[in-house]
Amino acid sequence: MKTIKIIAALLMLFAFTANVNAQFLTKEQEKAVKKDVKRYEKEGWKVKPGSPSIAMQLTKSYQMAWEKTAEGTDQWIMGEGSSVGTIYDAARTQAITVAQGEIGRKLRTDLTAQVEQDLANEQLGGGEAESIAQTIVNSMGKSVDQSIGRPSSLIEMYRDLPNGNVEVLMRLAISSAKLDALAKEAVDKARKEYLQKRVKEVKDKME
Secondary structure (H helix, E strand, C coil): CHHHHHHHHHHHHHHHHHHHHHHHCCHHHHHHHHHHHHHHHHCCCECCCCCCCHHHHHHHHHHHHHCECCCCCECEEEEEEEEEECCHHHHHHHHHHHHHHHHHHHHHHHHHHHHHHHHHCCCCCHHHHHHHHHHHHHHCHHHHHHHCCCCEEEEEEEEECCCCCEEEEEEEEEECHHHHHHHHHHHHHHHHHHHHHHHHHHHHHHC
């Protein structure tokens, strides 16, 4: 009797999981996942024992890639990197560094555009807003780096190369909410520095 209950519970869990996946993925998206799984496996990619399968990792990654905020923008900023090494851990560390670098570039680009737009809505011309935004974002390098210091790992797979080396592929993501927080910090900083600049100009004219 206990065995029957366990089997019934497992079947219910399986049905629930399948239903959840169906809610997240359309038929077209499921087809895309299956196609990429075949491609990765054909290229020799695999996962460490005990890790989620390639199919599970890709499904999670695509689900997050398709998630949108209430404003219709991407909910996650992603970066991918691969690296070759003689040992797994060294290649993995370098792949993470590459992926984080890609996230950093995307974050700075998006942040500059968002700050520029916010400043343009004030009493600043487009050219001046762009110049100030780039300057402020560049000076916020530490804040940007801290925001991508602990990204979510979506994909981690590897393949053995003919020369005995190993290649590791990593895909990471951070929430776009961090971009909004950085943008607010950048705009506040820009306003302060812009005001200080205008005050100095007035003082110089008075002297």
